[in-house]
Amino acid sequence: MFYKTLRIAVWFVTLMLPATALADGPTAADVQTHLDYVWTLMAAALVFFMQAGFALVETGFTRAKNAVNIMMKNLMDFSIGTLGFWAVGFGLMFGASLGGWVGTSGFFLSDYAPGGNPWVLAFWMFQVVFCATAATIVSGALAERTKFVSYLCFSFVISAIIYPVFGSWVWGSLFHGNGWLEKLGFIDFAGSTVVHSVGGWAALAGTLVLGPRIGKYDAQGRPRAIPGHNLPLAALGVFILWIGWFGFNPGSTTAGVKDIAWIFVNTNLSAAAGTMGALITIWTIAKKPDLTMTLNGALAGLVGITAGCNNVSPAGAVMIGFLAGILVVVSVLFFDRIRIDDPVGAISVHGVCGVWGTLAAAIFHTGGFSMGQLGVQALGAAAAFLWAFPTAYLTFRVLHATVGLRVSPEEEMNGLDLEEHGESAYPDFALMAGGTSAVVPNNPAGTKAHAPARKPIHAGS
Numbered sequence: 320m321f322y323k324t325l326r327i328a329v330w331f332v333t334l335m336l337p338a339t340a341l342a343d344g345p346t347a348a349d350v351q352t353h354l355d356y357v358w359t360l361m362a363a364a365l366v367f368f369m370q371a372g373f374a375l376v377e378t379g380f381t382r383a384k385n386a387v388n389i390m391m392k393n394l395m396d397f398s399i400g401t402l403g404f405w406a407v408g409f410g411l412m413f414g415a416s417l418g419g420w421v422g423t424s425g426f427f428l429s430d431y432a433p434g435g436n437p438w439v440l441a442f443w444m445f446q447v448v449f450c451a452t453a454a455t456i457v458s459g460a461l462a463e464r465t466k467f468v469s470y471l472c473f474s475f476v477i478s479a480i481i482y483p484v485f486g487s488w489v490w491g492s493l494f495h496g497n498g499w500l501e502k503l504g505f506i507d508f509a510g511s512t513v514v515h516s517v518g519g520w521a522a523l524a525g526t527l528v529l530g531p532r533i534g535k536y537d538a539q540g541r542p543r544a545i546p547g548h549n550l551p552l553a554a555l556g557v558f559i560l561w562i563g564w565f566g567f568n569p570g571s572t573t574a575g576v577k578d579i580a581w582i583f584v585n586t587n588l589s590a591a592a593g594t595m596g597a598l599i600t601i602w603t604i605a606k607k608p609d610l611t612m613t614l615n616g617a618l619a620g621l622v623g624i625t626a627g628c629n630n631v632s633p634a635g636a637v638m639i640g641f642l643a644g645i646l647v648v649v650s651v652l653f654f655d656r657i658r659i660d661d662p663v664g665a666i667s668v669h670g671v672c673g674v675w676g677t678l679a680a681a682i683f684h685t686g687g688f689s690m691g692q693l694g695v696q697a698l699g700a701a702a703a704f705l706w707a708f709p710t711a712y713l714t715f716r717v718l719h720a721t722v723g724l725r726v727s728p729e730e731e732m733n734g735l736d737l738e739e740h741g742e743s744a745y746p747d748f749a750l751m752a753g754g755t756s757a758v759v760p761n762n763p764a765g766t767k768a769h770a771p772a773r774k775p776i777h778a779g780s
Contacts, residue, residue, distance in 0.1 A: 354575035359441045362570020365563050366448040370397050370455060372559030376618075377459040379553025380611065380663045382545070384734025385463045386744035392458045392467070396474050400451040403479035408450060409443055412483035416496030422487050424495070442493070445573060449514055452567075453482040456518030457711075459663035461525045463532050464731050467739045469718045476714050477521055485706050486513050489699070504692065505699040506684075509571040511626035511676035516703045519670020521711035522661070528715040529725055531660030533732065542655045545662070550610055557614045561590055564621045568628045582628045586621065589628075589640030593620020596644020604648070612648050615664045619647035619672040626673075627680030635683030642679075643672045674700045 374393035378386050406427055414422025414430070424430060431439045454477045461470065488498035489507050507513050536542055547553060568586045569579040597616020601609045620640030624631075631639065650667035661667070677700045681692040718724045725731075730738035737743065 351575070355573065356438070356441050358575035358579070359445050359570065359573045362566035362573075363441075363445040363448050365566025366445070366452065366570065367397070369448075369452060369560050369563030369567065372556045372563055373452075373455045373459070375556030375559065376553045376614070377462060377556075377663050379549040379551070379556060380459070380547035381462045382734070383548040383745055383748070384736055384743075386548070386736060387740050387742055388467065388735035389458070389462060390744075391740065392470055392474075393455055395471055396455040396458060396478075397451045399471060399474045400454045400478035401447055403475045404447045404450045404483070405443075407479040408483035409446065410483075411480065412446070412486040413491060413494050416487065416491055416498065419491070419497055419499035419502060420488070421484055422491060422495065430494075439494075442573060445570060449510060449567075450478050450482050452510075453514045453518040453521075454478050456515065456665050456669045457522045457525055459665040460522035460661045461529060462662045463735065464529055464725055465525075466723055466726055467735070469722055469724045472718055472722070473525070473711075473714055477518075477711070481521060481707055481710050481714075482514075482517055485517050485703060488702065489513050500695075500699050500702065503695050503698070505695050506630070506680045506692070507626045507677060507699065508629045508680075509568045509625045511622060511624075511673045511680070512699055512703045514673075515622045515625065515669040516673030516677065516700065517707040519666050519668070519673055520704050520707040522665045523659070523670060524708050524711035525715050526659050526661055526666070528712065528719055531658060532662070533728060535660045536658055540658060542658075547611065547662075554610065554614060557617055561617060561621065564590070564625075568625055572629075578629065584633055585628045585631060585636035586624055588633055588636040589620040589624035589643070590617050591620070592637040592640030593617050593623065593644035593647075596620070596641040597648050598644070600645045600648040604652075611664075612651065615647050615651065615668050616644035618668045619643040622669055622672040623676035623679060626676045627683060630680065630685055631683040632685055635679075635685070639676065639679045639683060643675055646675055647672055673703075 370393055374390055377393070378389045381389060409428065410424055410426035411422045414424035414426070417423050428439070428443065431443075454474050457473065457477065458470070488500040489505055490501070490513065491498040492501055532545065534543065535545060564586055565583055569582040572579055572582070594613055594617040597619065598608055598613045600616075601607075601612040620643050623639045623643030624636055627639070628636070647664065647667050650671045651661075651664045654661055654666060659666070677696050678693065681696045682688060684692065715724060726735065726738065
């Protein structure tokens, strides 16, 4: 039904074009071309909306005293990422290939001339929102303790260099040549590896350089929970991401074809199964149906299906999602135990489940299981780690040694909203110990409003 409605809409748009453009009326090819444009740009808009989802998830999973900072980081991820990808990244990813390793042309969209093929612009728009997704994955893992200026620097590096270089190995053949992984037959339809694993391993590098938040671990090294301040906000973010994934995966066809229905179904089934897998696992372990883990289970299912969404059966999608839901719970608990502090579970959701999705694309392939294909998938997953982790780690080390990567203990305790931005997300609320909020009574006399408390908050919050 969706496909038919979209085709009718494009048909009417085509009919309204100047008569000189379609003197003999629109042909089937004309309609299909316009349908492809409309679908690709609609999908790009859905993926852009995922930025709001990531921002809400990260904000909800962290403390109120850092909400402004987190929103700013997500805003700047897209803004800086757009400019970096326009200037450098798109050329490195899709320019004339240097031996299948990196593109060498098309910087600043120089390969596109006014009056040229507008498909380049539509495709660039779809790719820039993918790039921003890889960048914003890192934000959650570094939350509540990272200098804003350092984060901006890293956002440019991942958008302009880290993501595009690996992307050229897998998807670089659209305009010029083939990437080396693509030549081997590596499967990653919509980015379990290219987008999610790359972002997840960059996040791991950042957490290792930063270290855990103050109070996250006790004197014996045992993890202590730091609850998010607004779980309904996080849940809303997951719903937005779920919707956005219907642009992320089906949109990767970049064509308004009937196959998008298949991909829609697989994407939805995997997310639902991931939710169930995480719920059952955490309920068994903790004896409570934990919301945060269950939300991450939905995201794990979405990440897991992204590589093979176009070549697995619905039953395969359910298996991929369910196992991803189990895996994300186990992974979050594992990283917590080894003192890697990831406030939102980004490393587990995107890095670990991205690897699982990459392997699953071979395991559950509708064409049958192939050990050779599984080997290629494993090679691609390893290549993503061996590229993204060291380059991100080096970047974070350079930032640490120059402008500094982590805020001071006092700034961390007071919250980055006040210390980095001089404003509060909740000016009518007073922050309590732990960075949560309490209602401040209205000021009927019209006297000076209550200012947010600035005294340090105790460790362990």
